[in-house]
Structures are given as structure tokens and as C-alpha cells.
Amino acid sequence: MRKLTYKQRRYLAAHASRLHLRALDWKRWRRLKNVGSAREREVSVYSDGDHLKVTAKRAIPMPEAFCLDTNTAETLKFLDSAWDDVLETATKAVEKRKLSAKRKSELPRINRYYDLATIKYFSPSAALVLASLFQRSKHITGYKLYTVNERRWNADVAFVLRALGFHELLEMRPLRDWSIDSSSFKVLKFQTGQEAAGEHPGRLQEALLELLPPSQQESLLAAQPYGGMLEAILNSHSWAYPENHYWEHKVLPNWWITGAIDTDTNEVTVCAFDQGISIPVSLPRWTHWSDFEYRGRKIAEKLKLSKPIDHYSNDGLAIRLAMKIARSRTGLPQHGKGLRTMVEVAERAKHGRLRILSRNGEYVWETGKKPRSYTHSHPLRGTLVEWQLQL
């Protein structure tokens, strides 16, 4: 091998350094060129107490009205696609970490992010569903998700999220001033667990009572949402997460509950959610399944349905039929009695509404109206029970 002179070695080292710097310059130039383009943008990420500027390839806009009531179809569509995306990303992050043993809170390269700045209205029920998804992601990875461009979020939306407890699930910047809850709309921090314990719904009901003037406390006590929440929790504990079920991503077999109050309209909202197999899927496990199946078959024949009653395209009908059996029969097993108790909460209010969303089905019971049911094209990954009680 030819021996290099000192001069040649110096020249080659300088040349390599020049090439390296040119490559870095080119990379920087390319990055700057892409910022603001459709492909990449500069965003602010809050992580470990610092605001960091990073580039992100794509922002996924969220529905303007993130609400399963007034904007059901769009919100369900968003949740359906986000569900797999968030959980898959979390699962992959864990696998990657195992391979590369990176620091757990290391910022990943942001390919895409959910742009919460596009949301103008966040309903407590939809927020609870999203909170449960973020909590499952945290359960899988062991760390909170980052928030992107938090300063650009709508102030009311940020208030609902903080009040609900999102700061425990997301890396949110600390607030200097917590006096934002001066409006008439108040949301309580969500409660979650696996055991069917009465203390959680009990404390939630008490917190709602504290926010009400004494004249309306009696009305809420008369409706007793506690019983409905407890039954929803019990259904989650007993039916929603069967042991032999295959879950695509690591499951978090919890229930989530929250409540909100609007002191201007005297309306209380209480909701319970679980990420389980859903009511239509759990129906065959009912003791009264044969009765349900028989009546379902008769309805299917009468309505000339092309699919059986337990097919997802008939979920609305299936929940409605389950509610009908639950409300009409005595001597029901636990599952049926629980559904009846849920309706009774709405019945006892001056004007009450019970809404159950489970997989593709929706059932609504409302004071003075006939029960209604719908089947949506996108599923909810679990069961949401929501009571709106006019006091």
C-alpha cells in the first residue's frame, strides 16, 4: 500500500470535511424548502417541559365539531381511522424501542399528527372516548403522547380537554392561570378503573351535586345517574372484555366515566365508555339469547333484512331489540336488568335522554318520544352510554 505524505493526508481530511459540510448544507436547504409546503411544516411540540421546533410531514385535521351527537357520522369516521392508527403507532413504537433501546421519551420524527387546532367544539362524551384511546396508547408505550401546536388550540376546546384530565395523558404545557372555568359549562375529570366499584360514580355524582344550586340538587338525586353509571361499569367489568377474545392491540380492560353541567340550561350530561366487544357482539352470551334470536329472526323476516340480526349492518336494530326485551320482561338476568336501570335514569329526570352507541348501532330513549335506533357506517370501538338530564 502506498504511503501518503503528511500534505496528502491533510488534503484528504479537508476534502472529506468539505464534502460532509456540503451534504449537511444540502440537507438543511432541502428541509427549509419543504417547510410550508404541502409535505412538511414546522410545528411546535411540547415535550419534557420544553417547546421544541420540529418538522412534521402531515397534519391530519380533526372534525370541527368533535361531537358524537351533533356530528355523529364525521366523528365516528374520524375515531374509526384514528383508533387503528394511534394503537398501531404505539405498538410499533414499543417494538422499535426493543430493537434500538432508545431513550423512552426521545422525540420521534413526526410523520403525521392529529391537528387539534381544527376543532371548534368538543363534546364531553367524544372527549371521553378520545381520552380512553390516548390512555390505551400510554398503556402500550409507557409514555404520554406529544401535543403539537397547543397554543393554536381553541380556548374552549383546551378548557374541556384540561378539565377532563387530558394533561395526564398528553404532554400539555402547564397553565399559569387556571381561572378559565368561569363559564357556565363545567366538565369533571374522568374516572377510570376495572373493578365495578361504586365509589367512582358516587364521587362523580357528588361533584355534580356540588356544582348545582340546592333547588336542582333534589332533581339530580331523583334521577340518580349513579345507578346507571354503576350498571355501565358492571357491564364493562362482566361482559365487555371476555378472556377468550382476540385483541389486535394490547387491551386496557377499563371503563371510563365523566360528567358535565351547564348551569345556564340546567342540563347535566353523564357518560360511561368502555373499549370492549360492544353490546351487539356480547348479545349471544346473554341467557336470553334464544329469545332474542327468535325475535330477531322474526324482525329480519318482516323487514326483509338481507343479513342476520347479529350482523353489524343491523346493530341499531339489535340494540333496540335488546332494550325492548330488557324493558318488557321480569326475571331477566343481570345484563337485561342493567339496561333497564339505564333507561330508568332518563325516565326519572324532568326531561331525560339516554343514548347508547355500541359498535355500529345507536339507540336513543327520550322523554315524550318513541325510542329510536340507527346503524352507522363507521363503528365506535366499544360502548358509550350517555345521559342528558334536564333538571
Added chain:
Amino acid sequence: METEIAVARDFTRYPGPRYRNSGPYSGEQFRDEVLVPKLREAISVAGRVIVDLDDVAGYGSSFLEETFGGLVRLGFSKEELDEHLIIVARSPQFRHHAVRAREYIEEAAGRSLALAH
């Protein structure tokens, strides 16, 4: 002799699920640990047990069914329960629970009769 059991005072303000293995303060626990010993005692001395359902956060149907319907499944007859067990709720928001608790006894008695035949 009359013995009063107030669920809120003698058991919990947050009545829970049906069975012990589902969560704390279940109907099964209340029935076995609080109600049944007092009820047996009352029956032996021809007395009565008064169960006061007031002042709790509320009830799920499962708690009430397991507590009161469960008494029949444990072997107490409907006649014994009619004579020795009184279920009361003084405040209006709990009265329907007292009515429902009685219905659960009737239902359970009806089912055990049907099984016997």
C-alpha cells in the same frame, strides 16, 4: 324485637355490584355479612329487621336483586321474609328502590316455586 339496618350507616354510601368478585360493597357481601345474621336472629325471637335504603348515592339493580332476591335463593321463604323483613325508604328518591326490592323477593320466590314443580 326490632333491629334496624341502615345501608348508608352500617354498610356503605356507595353500594356496589352483585357479587363480591366484581367489586367492593356488593349485594352478596351485604346480604351475607350484615343482613342474614340479623335476619336469622330476628326470626328466632319472632322479631323484625328493618332495612333502611336511604342516604346512599344510589343502587344498581344487581345490588338489590342479589341482596333481597338472594335471600330466597339462600333458603328463606317468602312468608318468613314478609313477616320478619321490612324494607323502607323515607325519602321520595329512594322509595322506588324499596318497591323494587320487594319485587325481587316475589320474582325469586316465583322462580323457586316454578323449579320445585
